[in-house]
Amino acid sequence: MRYMATYDLMETLRNTNQWLGASALSMASYPVFSMVPNPALNWMAAWGEVTERTFQRMVTKPDWGIDxxxxxxxxxxxxxxxxxxxxxxxxxxxxxxxxxxxxxxxxxxxxxxxxxxxxxxxxxxxxxxxxxxxxxxxxxxxxxxxxxxxxxxxxxxxxxxxxxxxxxxxxxxxxxxxxxxxxxxxxxxxxxxxxxxxxxxxxxxxxxxxxxxxxxxxxxxxxRRVTMGQLEETMIQRVGFQRKGVGRLVYPGLLQLASFVSMNGERHAQAFSDQIGRVARGESGDHDAHNKFYDEYLAVMDMxxxxxxxxxxxxxxxxxxxxxxxxxxxxxxxxxxxxxxxxxxxxxxxxxxxxxxxxxxxxxxxxxxxxxxxxxxxxxxxxxxxxxxxxxxxxxxxxxxxxxxxxxxxxPAPKKAAKSTPxxxxxxxxxxx
Missing domain, CATH: 3.40.50.1820 (Alpha/Beta hydrolase fold, catalytic domain)
Known part of the structure; x- marks a missing residue:
C-alpha cells in the first residue's frame, strides 16, 4: 500500500497543479477585469494557461499528427x-x-x-x-x-x-x-x-x-552509483486505483520526467518563464515552438x-x-x-x-x-x-x-557462394x- 499511496500522491500533486493553473486562468480572465487593464492579471492568466497545459500534457498520449x-x-x-x-x-x-x-x-x-x-x-x-x-x-x-x-x-x-x-x-x-x-x-x-x-x-x-x-x-x-535495492526502494511504485493496471509495479513516468528535467533544470525553467511572457504579450500560439516541443517532452508513460x-x-x-x-x-x-x-x-x-x-x-x-x-x-x-x-x-x-x-x-547469397564485392x-x- 505504501507504494500505491506514493503513486496516487504524485498524481494528486499533478492534478492539483493542473487545477491551480486552470483556476488562475479563469479568474484572471474574468471579463469585468477588462474595464481596468492590469499587467499583473495578464501575467496571472498567462501563468495559469502555461501551467494548466504543462501538467495536463503529462497524462495525455500525443497523436501522431501525420495526416x-x-x-x-x-x-x-x-x-x-x-x-x-x-x-x-x-x-x-x-x-x-x-x-x-x-x-x-x-x-x-x-x-x-x-x-x-x-x-x-x-x-x-x-x-x-x-x-x-x-x-x-x-x-x-x-x-x-x-x-x-x-x-x-x-x-x-x-x-x-x-x-x-x-x-x-x-x-x-x-x-x-x-x-x-x-x-x-x-x-x-x-x-x-x-x-x-x-x-x-x-x-x-x-x-x-x-x-x-x-x-x-x-x-x-x-x-554504477546505486544498488538494485536502492533503485527498487526509491523508484518503483504500484499503480494507483484510477488506472486499469492498478497494483502493477512500475517505474512511473512522472519520476522519469523529473530526472529528465533535472539534467537541464535551468534551461527548462528559462523556457517556461519565456513562454509565460510570450503568452502575456499575446505572442504565443497553440502550435508554437515551445508547445510543439513540450507537448511531446512532457507526455510520459510508466514502464x-x-x-x-x-x-x-x-x-x-x-x-x-x-x-x-x-x-x-x-x-x-x-x-x-x-x-x-x-x-x-x-x-x-x-x-x-x-x-x-x-x-x-x-x-x-x-x-x-x-x-x-x-x-x-x-x-x-x-x-x-x-x-x-x-x-x-x-x-x-x-x-x-x-x-x-x-x-x-x-x-543474401547462399553460404556456399563467393564473397561479394564490398x-x-x-x-x-x-x-x-
Whole structure:
C-alpha cells in the first residue's frame, strides 16, 4: 500500500497543479477585469494557461499528427495508422499511405521504451514516409495494462521484436533508436540462429548503449552509483486505483520526467518563464515552438518495473550485451551468429546520453559478419535528439541511412557462394566510424 499511496500522491500533486493553473486562468480572465487593464492579471492568466497545459500534457498520449504526405506524383496521399500486430505491452503499427504504389524500402522503426511514447519519433517517421513503407513499435503505458497480463522484462521485449520481424518478413530494414539498440541487436542474433529466413536485410543502430562502459555518461553511469535495492526502494511504485493496471509495479513516468528535467533544470525553467511572457504579450500560439516541443517532452508513460530494473541490472551493470552474455528464456544469444544482416551504427559527437563509442561497439560483437557488411557514422556536432529527429538527421544522417539500405537490399547469397564485392556505401560509411 505504501507504494500505491506514493503513486496516487504524485498524481494528486499533478492534478492539483493542473487545477491551480486552470483556476488562475479563469479568474484572471474574468471579463469585468477588462474595464481596468492590469499587467499583473495578464501575467496571472498567462501563468495559469502555461501551467494548466504543462501538467495536463503529462497524462495525455500525443497523436501522431501525420495526416498526409506528398508523393512522387506531386499528389497528397492520406496517411492512416493501422495496427498490424496487437499485443498486451505493445503493438506493431503501420503507416498506410493511401493510393501509393508498394515501396521497395520496408522499414521497422524500433521506438524506445524509456519514459516517452513512440510519438517521440514523429519527425523521424515523417521524414522516412516519402521514401519508405514504415512500421513502428508502439509500446503501451504500463499503468493501463492489467496485472493479469503478467510481467514484461528485457527478455520479453526481445521476443516481441523477434515476433514483429517474423511478421514483416526478411525483406525488411530495421532502425533502432537509443534504448532498444542492444535488445534489437540481440533479437536479430537470436533470429539468425533460430529462424535465419526471418532476419532483416539491414540493422541500423542509432545512439544506443551497446557498451555503456565504452564512454560513460551521467546517464549510463547511473547504474554504477546505486544498488538494485536502492533503485527498487526509491523508484518503483504500484499503480494507483484510477488506472486499469492498478497494483502493477512500475517505474512511473512522472519520476522519469523529473530526472529528465533535472539534467537541464535551468534551461527548462528559462523556457517556461519565456513562454509565460510570450503568452502575456499575446505572442504565443497553440502550435508554437515551445508547445510543439513540450507537448511531446512532457507526455510520459510508466514502464513495467521488471523492464526498468532488468535494463539497469543486465544492460548497464552486468554488461550482458557488451560482453556477449545475454540470455533469453534460458538460451544464450551469440551476436556472432549474425552473418548476413548488414549492420550500421550512428552516433552523435555531442551526445550526452549515449556518448560516441557506446553504439559502435556493436560492430566488434558481430564477429561472424564480414567487414563489407559493417558501417559506422559519427555526426560531429549532433546531440542525442539530433541524430534521429533534428537537422543533423534530416540533412546528413537520413540520406546515409537510405543509401546503406539500398546498398544492402538484395537477398543474401547462399553460404556456399563467393564473397561479394564490398558495397561502396558501406566502405564510405565505415571510414567515418
Amino acid at each position: 498526409s504526405i506528398t508523393g512522387d506524383d506531386g499528389r497528397d496521399h492520406i496517411v492512416t495508422v493501422e495496427t498490424t500486430v496487437k499485443r498486451a505491452f505493445g503493438d506493431l503499427i503501420h503507416f498506410n499511405v493511401a493510393g501509393r504504389a508498394p515501396m521497395a524500402r520496408r522499414v521497422l522503426l524500433v521506438a524506445p521504451m524509456s519514459g516517452h511514447y513512440a510519438t517521440l519519433l514523429r519527425s523521424t517517421v515523417r521524414s522516412l514516409l516519402p521514401d519508405c513503407d514504415v512500421y513502428v513499435t508502439d509500446w503501451h503505458n504500463a499503468r493501463d495494462i492489467p496485472v493479469s497480463e503478467g510481467k514484461f522484462d528485457i527478455e520479453d521485449y526481445t521476443v516481441y521484436l523477434m515476433d514483429f520481424m517474423r511478421e514483416l518478413g526478411s525483406d525488411l530494414h530495421v532502425i533502432a533508436v537509443c534504448q532498444p539498440a542492444p535488445l534489437t541487436l540481440a533479437a536479430t542474433a537470436y533470429l539468425a540462429e533460430l529462424d535465419p529466413d526471418a532476419q532483416p536485410r539491414t540493422l541500423t543502430l542509432i545512439g544506443g548503449p551497446i557498451d555503456p562502459d565504452a564512454t560513460p555518461t551521467d546517464v549510463t553511469d547511473f547504474g 513495467p518495473a521488471e523492464f526498468y530494473l532488468s535494463t539497469v541490472e543486465r544492460i548497464f551493470k552486468g554488461l550482458e550485451i557488451a560482453q556477449n552474455r545475454f540470455v533469453v528464456n534460458g538460451h544464450k544469444v551469440d551476436m556472432g551468429k549474425i552473418t548476413n544482416v548488414a549492420v550500421k551504427t550512428v552516433e552523435g559527437g555531442k551526445d550526452d546520453i549515449s556518448a560516441p563509442g557506446q553504439c559502435v561497439a556493436a560492430l566488434a560483437l558481430c564477429t561472424g559478419l564480414p567487414d563489407d557488411k559493417k558501417a559506422s557514422y559519427l555526426e560531429p556536432d549532433a546531440g542525442h535528439y539530433g541524430i534521429f529527429a533534428g537537422r543533423s538527421w534530416r540533412n546528413n544522417i537520413r540520406p546515409l541511412v537510405l543509401d546503406f539500405i539500398d546498398a544492402n537490399s538484395a537477398a 558495397k561502396a556505401a558501406n566502405k564510405n560509411l565505415a571510414a567515418n566510424g
